[in-house]
Amino acid sequence: MVLINGKxxxxxxxxxxxxxxxxxxxxxxxxxxxxAEFLEQxxxxxFNSCDLLAINFKQQNELRAEVDLICQSLQQExxxxxxxxxxxxxxxxxxxxxxxxxxxxxxxxxxxxxPEHYQTDGVRLRFCEQTLSINSRLAGIKHLNRLEQVLxxxxxxxxxxxxxxxxxxxxxxxxxxxxxxxxxxxDKLYTPVVTRAGIAGVMRAxxxxxxxxxxxxxxxxxxxxxxLSEADEVFVCNSVIGIxxxxxxxxKLYPVGFITQFLLKALSECEK
Amino acid sequence: MVLINGKxxxxxxxxxxxxxxxxxxxxxxxxxxxxAEFLEQxxxxxFNSCDLLAINFKQQNELRAEVDLICQSLQQExxxxxxxxxxxxxxxxxxxxxxxxxxxxxxxxxxxxxPEHYQTDGVRLRFCEQTLSINSRLAGIKHLNRLEQVLxxxxxxxxxxxxxxxxxxxxxxxxxxxxxxxxxxxDKLYTPVVTRAGIAGVMRAxxxxxxxxxxxxxxxxxxxxxxLSEADEVFVCNSVIGIxxxxxxxxKLYPVGFITQFLLKALSECEK
Numbered sequence: 001m002v003l004i005n006g007k008x009x010x011x012x013x014x015x016x017x018x019x020x021x022x023x024x025x026x027x028x029x030x031x032x033x034x035x036a037e038f039l040e041q042x043x044x045x046x047f048n049s050c051d052l053l054a055i056n057f058k059q060q061n062e063l064r065a066e067v068d069l070i071c072q073s074l075q076q077e078x079x080x081x082x083x084x085x086x087x088x089x090x091x092x093x094x095x096x097x098x099x100x101x102x103x104x105x106x107x108x109x110x111x112x113x114x115p116e117h118y119q120t121d122g123v124r125l126r127f128c129e130q131t132l133s134i135n136s137r138l139a140g141i142k143h144l145n146r147l148e149q150v151l152x153x154x155x156x157x158x159x160x161x162x163x164x165x166x167x168x169x170x171x172x173x174x175x176x177x178x179x180x181x182x183x184x185x186x187d188k189l190y191t192p193v194v195t196r197a198g199i200a201g202v203m204r205a206x207x208x209x210x211x212x213x214x215x216x217x218x219x220x221x222x223x224x225x226x227x228l229s230e231a232d233e234v235f236v237c238n239s240v241i242g243i244x245x246x247x248x249x250x251x252k253l254y255p256v257g258f259i260t261q262f263l264l265k266a267l268s269e270c271e272k
Numbered sequence: 273m274v275l276i277n278g279k280x281x282x283x284x285x286x287x288x289x290x291x292x293x294x295x296x297x298x299x300x301x302x303x304x305x306x307x308a309e310f311l312e313q314x315x316x317x318x319f320n321s322c323d324l325l326a327i328n329f330k331q332q333n334e335l336r337a338e339v340d341l342i343c344q345s346l347q348q349e350x351x352x353x354x355x356x357x358x359x360x361x362x363x364x365x366x367x368x369x370x371x372x373x374x375x376x377x378x379x380x381x382x383x384x385x386x387p388e389h390y391q392t393d394g395v396r397l398r399f400c401e402q403t404l405s406i407n408s409r410l411a412g413i414k415h416l417n418r419l420e421q422v423l424x425x426x427x428x429x430x431x432x433x434x435x436x437x438x439x440x441x442x443x444x445x446x447x448x449x450x451x452x453x454x455x456x457x458x459d460k461l462y463t464p465v466v467t468r469a470g471i472a473g474v475m476r477a478x479x480x481x482x483x484x485x486x487x488x489x490x491x492x493x494x495x496x497x498x499x500l501s502e503a504d505e506v507f508v509c510n511s512v513i514g515i516x517x518x519x520x521x522x523x524k525l526y527p528v529g530f531i532t533q534f535l536l537k538a539l540s541e542c543e544k
Contacts, residue, residue: 002286010286012286012291013283014282014379019284019288019358020418021421022418022419023418023419023422028364054423054426094425094449094450095425095429096426097429107286109363130409133405133406133410138420143419144294145293145294145418146292146293147293147325147416148407150293150359150366150368151409153366157367169406169407178365178366
């Protein structure tokens with residue numbers, strides 16, 4: 001089921017600025033246990049992202065009602081809900097007087113089949129050659145300009161490697177193509193800063209919150225490839241996959257360590 | 273009139289990767305004097321851009337026929353033709369096996385009203401705060417990830433300033449929000465390199481070709497704001513506006529100089 005501005009419809013105008021310029025933002029939400037997980041956090045980020053891009057989005061109540069409707073329509077136990085908000089339709093040209101009604105699209109999708117052993121044994125990652133641009137104004141925002149991720153994710157098609165690591169133009173590790181990354185060093189948790197490149201993931205914020213509340217030290221900092229290679233534990237996370245321990249990056253092996261296992265368990269309790 | 277994959281239609285699926293990720297490219301072509309100007313150059317760049325993004329676009333003959341059809345349908349003397357090619361429809365997720373049919377969209381739009389004095393007296397520009405990211409893989413390509421241009425162009429709404437200048441993250445002048453930029457120093461023409469940021473415009477290539485053939489020295493190089501402020505002449509160009517001499521950038525004034533006037537005249541002869 002797809003709702004566009006409240007109507008069952010799965011097509012948008014070619015004049016929509018989302019298509020023309022990637023002029024919009026999106027959220028990807030897991031539907032599990034009868035609810036859209038961390039919905040408030042996703043909506044808060046969505047509204048905040050609209051503000052940051054000066055998208056004049058006022059239909060927050062309508063959007064909430066439409067997400068409810070989509071959830072009620074779901075037959076499956078698990079699904080993925082995607083919300084996209086664009087600056088709406090416009091003529092040609094980058095300028096917008098923001099008078100157009102933003103386009104809101106809510107769609108449900110099948111939940112991906114994730115092998116169970118990914119969470120118990122960990123996943124194998126690779127390094128991507130495609131870099132992430134540095135742009136302080138756009139960093140952190142889950143906007144629709146995602147060509148870098150597309151190019152990075154299409155560097156490989158080995159189904160045994162479910163994720164790749166992206167670095168910024170200066171060589172610092174930033175995130176996965178679809179996930180955020182954390183490392184453990186001497187029982188402390190670190191994750192890359194995402195104020196110059198990368199996305200501030202909702203699951204990333206959840207992990208930071210859970211760790212902090214559990215007395216695990218968490219810090220955002222620059223993470224080099226060397227620090228990554230020397231880490232005691234590594235994991236990636238996003239709203240759909242939850243947490244995936246990392247068992248290998250290229251030829252370097254990592255254990256599924258204690259802190260990762262603790263966070264996995266704490267997260268699964270949060271989600272209930 | 274709009275044609276999507278050959279059919280009169282102005283709506284695309286929300287699953288189109290052009291909307292989801294800005295995963296596509298576009299061309300903006302002036303229709304004047306009964307023809308789509310520099311059509312071959314635009315098509316060459318479009319096909320080349322698809323190759324660079326590994327979009328498996330094979331419908332080149334169909335696209336040519338559809339552009340002809342759009343041109344024949346035009347009642348106006350002047351118009352703008354936009355061609356967009358995306359990687360086609362896909363599920364959720366950045367990965368694509370490139371098996372989907374790319375989406376080709378050809379649309380006609382009204383030609384913008386451009387005051388005549390822009391070409392005779394020049395235009396006033398401003399500097400944008402929004403920077404252009406540095407990304408060697410994407411630089412040069414006219415792809416659909418255009419949020420930086422959107423944010424830059426929306427920094428002002430003074431109708432007497434038709435264009436703004438964008439710099440890269442290192443402070444070098446790269447281009448206008450919708451145009452390329454040239455400067456004249458001691459009768460020689462210079463334009464910023466666009467291999468790390470910016471778009472390699474079709475009109476930019478035309479200007480370089482016309483100048484070179486006319487014995488005017490042209491060089492691509494880094495252009496600092498200081499070099500811009502000390503230039504003898506400045507102009508911007510794109511396929512729709514042609515060449516606009518620059519009369520002022522913020523408070524700095526420039527003459528509409530001899531080389532700019534020569535190129536304006538030479539270009540208008542090319543277009544006939």
